[in-house]
Amino acid sequence: MSVEFISSLLILGLLVGVLAGLLGIGGGLAVVPALHYLLPTIGVSDQVGMHIALATSLSCIIVTTSSSVFNNIRLKNIDFSVARSLVPGVVLGGLLGANIANWIPTEYLPKVFGVIVLGMAWQMFRSVSAVTSKPMPRSLITTLYGTGIGTVASLAGVGGGSLSVPFMNRHGIEMKKSVGTSSICAFSIAVAGMIGFTLHGFHSDDLPKWSLGYVYLPALLSISITSIFTTKIGVRLAVGLPTKTLKKIFAVFLMIVAGTMLL
Template identity: 30%
Template sequence: MLTEAIILILAGSVIGTLSGLLGIGGGLIIVPILTFVLVHFHQITFDQSILMAIGTSLASIVFAGGVSSFYHTKRNNMDWSIATQYIPGVLLGSTMMAFVIPHLNIAFIKHAFIVYTFLAAYEILKAPTIKSVVQLPAVFFANIYGFAIASISTVIGIGGGTMFVPYFIYHKVKPRLAVGLSSSLGIFIGLGASFGFIKNGLHVSQLPQFSIGYIYLPGLILITSSSLIFARLATKWIHQISVLSLKKIFACLLFLIGLSMLFAG
């Protein structure tokens, strides 16, 4: 139990830092780590473990994103008039996909996660090649995009930061504001998805103790509590340090995570 707690607290500290600096909720780290914890410490099958890891990851994003959004708002890195245009589509996409995902093939979910980690690592490492910039779309198209990102994010178990941040930057939004917007929209991805994962897992047998549906409460509490502390610190650091080195480290970490998941299960 002590080893498990240390692993989850360390994971939370890394996730909080990434959330505050890059607007990334940390699901790409939570999912493989929590899958490992559930398989090796609780002898839960890989299929059930990855579903629980995704559900718990999305639930944790509600809290980490909430704190990050609060401090970004406090430091004028947030514009709720933009965020509200995307929220309906985000909620609909995450809630619908949360009800679909338990019926998907686990191999599909696993390989979708692996492919996304490699793509995210590549996008983070490569130099930006934007040739033109355009204004934010109308509300209808904003919700379509929000729906699409939330649906993909729910399958992967992430808050959508690796998609929302470059999207907003492309649409003439300043980078720090893009991070704040990404954090806020992650809250609503987490809320919609958590509802579905709880409902779908309530009557599933052989889940670990202290679980609510497909959400593992000890993992949620330990990861979230440590991530909240570091998310608050990171929103201060964003004005003081360059994130270029952090991006390179994170990209390499994603590549290693993708490889580890490729050979897991």
């Protein structure tokens, strides 16, 4: 590991913290592409690079969303009645996504990630002009939606905010509470997905030193150290920005990430 590698991770952590608080995404949409680019520079094999990026991203999300959840609870930005229905589903989906990713050939994983994020961007752009809202579905239906969100999010190594936020917003939950509640969902997805990737990683013989399964501990620690300090900045920005502005920022960011991975 070089000084440049660690410095890049520390700077990445600053960005991840802001994104976690601002958009409720846990920062995975920045961590996965960054690690996919950085890991080969320290000799990590292409055969495990993307799996390590996904697993480490989910591990970072656990740290960043912990701080984000705390700040959103303090600001009363969480709808706990919705969270109780979504969380069981996203936990199940998080485990399913990790298992599916383990069976996808390595060379296709970056493209899968790009396609998923592109779909997230389209969904968010679509929601910018939405003016009607539906009532929140029954608990069982909401849990099933949560399972789908968790599966896709874990497969992409993200917290799922770009799916859970539009879902809640479309069903009458205001944007700030949608983002806050999304942080709890992201934490749950990350824990389940990380467990799945860690267990699968124990069967790989091509991992770099200081790995726990597919989780690369030096990257986890470096990103987490700085992200903790900037999460509250993102939360404050989210409180002060209009709903449509938040959605547009979210959608543009997703398009940039998707284009980076696909091209």
